[in-house]
Amino acid sequence: MNCPDVEKLIPLYSGDDLDPKQTRIVEQHLDSCENCRNQARGFEQSALWLKSNASPEFDDATFLQLRQAVRLEIAQIQTKPGFGDWIFSLWPHRPAPALSAAAIIILIAALSLIIFRSSTDKNSNLITVVSDPAINRQEKPSPTDALQAPPKAALRNPKKTIARKEERLAINQIGSSAPTDITGPKSEEKTETTSSNNMLRIELQTADPNIRIIWFTPKKETQNDSK
Amino acid sequence: MVDASVMTNNLTAADEIADEKLLTNSLILRAQQGDLQAFDQIIIKHQRRVITLAWRMLGNKDDARDAAQDVFIRVYKNLSKVDPDRDFSGWIYRITINVCRDLARARNRHSRLSLEEEIEAGNMTEPVSLDNTESSAIYNQEQMIIARALATLTEKERAAITLRDLEGLPGDEVARILGSSPTTVRSQISSARSKIKIFRERWLKKGASNK
Ligand SMILES: [Zn+2]
Numbered sequence A: 001m002n003c004p005d006v007e008k009l010i011p012l013y014s015g016d017d018l019d020p021k022q023t024r025i026v027e028q029h030l031d032s033c034e035n036c037r038n039q040a041r042g043f044e045q046s047a048l049w050l051k052s053n054a055s056p057e058f059d060d061a062t063f064l065q066l067r068q069a070v071r072l073e074i075a076q077i078q079t080k081p082g083f084g085d086w087i088f089s090l091w092p093h094r095p096a097p098a099l100s101a102a103a104i105i106i107l108i109a110a111l112s113l114i115i116f117r118s119s120t121d122k123n124s125n126l127i128t129v130v131s132d133p134a135i136n137r138q139e140k141p142s143p144t145d146a147l148q149a150p151p152k153a154a155l156r157n158p159k160k161t162i163a164r165k166e167e168r169l170a171i172n173q174i175g176s177s178a179p180t181d182i183t184g185p186k187s188e189e190k191t192e193t194t195s196s197n198n199m200l201r202i203e204l205q206t207a208d209p210n211i212r213i214i215w216f217t218p219k220k221e222t223q224n225d226s227k
Numbered sequence B: 001m002v003d004a005s006v007m008t009n010n011l012t013a014a015d016e017i018a019d020e021k022l023l024t025n026s027l028i029l030r031a032q033q034g035d036l037q038a039f040d041q042i043i044i045k046h047q048r049r050v051i052t053l054a055w056r057m058l059g060n061k062d063d064a065r066d067a068a069q070d071v072f073i074r075v076y077k078n079l080s081k082v083d084p085d086r087d088f089s090g091w092i093y094r095i096t097i098n099v100c101r102d103l104a105r106a107r108n109r110h111s112r113l114s115l116e117e118e119i120e121a122g123n124m125t126e127p128v129s130l131d132n133t134e135s136s137a138i139y140n141q142e143q144m145i146i147a148r149a150l151a152t153l154t155e156k157e158r159a160a161i162t163l164r165d166l167e168g169l170p171g172d173e174v175a176r177i178l179g180s181s182p183t184t185v186r187s188q189i190s191s192a193r194s195k196i197k198i199f200r201e202r203w204l205k206k207g208a209s210n211k
Helices: A003-014 A020-032 A034-053 A060-078 A083-088 A097-130 A133-137 A143-147 A151-156 A158-177 A221-226 B004-009 B013-032 B036-058 B061-077 B088-107 B115-120 B136-151 B155-166 B171-178 B182-210
Strands: A192-195 A199-205 A212-218
Touching: A003 A020, A003 A034, A003 B182, A020 A034, A034 B136, A034 B155, A034 B182, A060 B036, A060 B061, B013 B036, B036 B061, B036 B088, B036 B155, B061 B088, B088 B155, B088 B171, B136 B155, B136 B182, B155 B171, B155 B182, B171 B182
Parallel strands: none
Antiparallel strands: A192 A199, A199 A212
16 A cells, blocks of 8 residues: 555544554554654644643533523423413413313303304294294394394304395295285284285284284275175 | 442442443433433533533534533423433434534534634634643633634534544444444544644644744
């Protein structure tokens, strides 16, 4: 092996990073080459210089500070807000954990109530659909209309509510296609009869405000004629 | 009956290593269960090695302290993933190297100077003979020069020579920690040693010519 080849291996030789075979080859060359021997000595001195000066002193105060800083950061990690904390961060004072638990239970109860109400809404809608179109036209809300709660339902599923309205409108049109003037009664309390062109509309309000009896009958014009 | 101290004295080096490993394992298990005092003990056991390695990677004490803090926070956050039977020290070395790399990049301070730039820089101090290192001022000056010498290396060369020559780890372990092949790491070590040698020789020459 010539000098340039050995010189490439000397950095690794100086740190004992060559395999035994390469080490033997380098050593044989160094025995006979002063220049490469000097090179090898230079690497040894350089390594010694590096090792003896690359260990700065750190005092106990530094280590104490380090551990305190780590502890502080761990404490911050551990108290990072969870879901419950996030909810109560909305309030200025953080309630006790027991209070948090109670509030979560109330929240769950409220949610189940809303879901229950939404299923009741569907039923009440059915009642409205089958009810008399005249009642739907009344300016005052009928009891069934009052049951039909709505803004909540509308918020939850506005499309569904629109569909229901359209359904009701269609039924109203069917009703008005009947030969009756359904300008309708202004008052629900009194039993009323309304006359139209050729049909007579009779409404009876029962004691139950939810039940109203309505019927249509042809006008007895023949009677007038007979008089 | 055999006295406990006699037993201790009779312990071989291998026994001591085994005991040390048992102690470390027990600390890791306790820390994994949320025992912060055990975690504190883990820090105490590794703090000097971590901060020194960080200084060798970053070249100044303030950054080294910040890096050490980050290292132990990362260790804490990943404690649940640690298998106590595996190489915990190697894992901490790897975290330290990664933290130092991230810190250097974030601060954009790892602006490497070429050997020539370093040597030509007017602030290059005169060399001090090695037998005078008793004086702490001289010692600090030498450290400053070492930091400058290390700053001429690439990030990978610096990590490789630090782990191999300053931490004294076997080449294969250095490769494992750095996630490189042993051949690549040997090449980085060789290149780093050559650069440090040239730096030192030029510095000595410059010091001699200034006298
Ligand atoms: Zn030669």
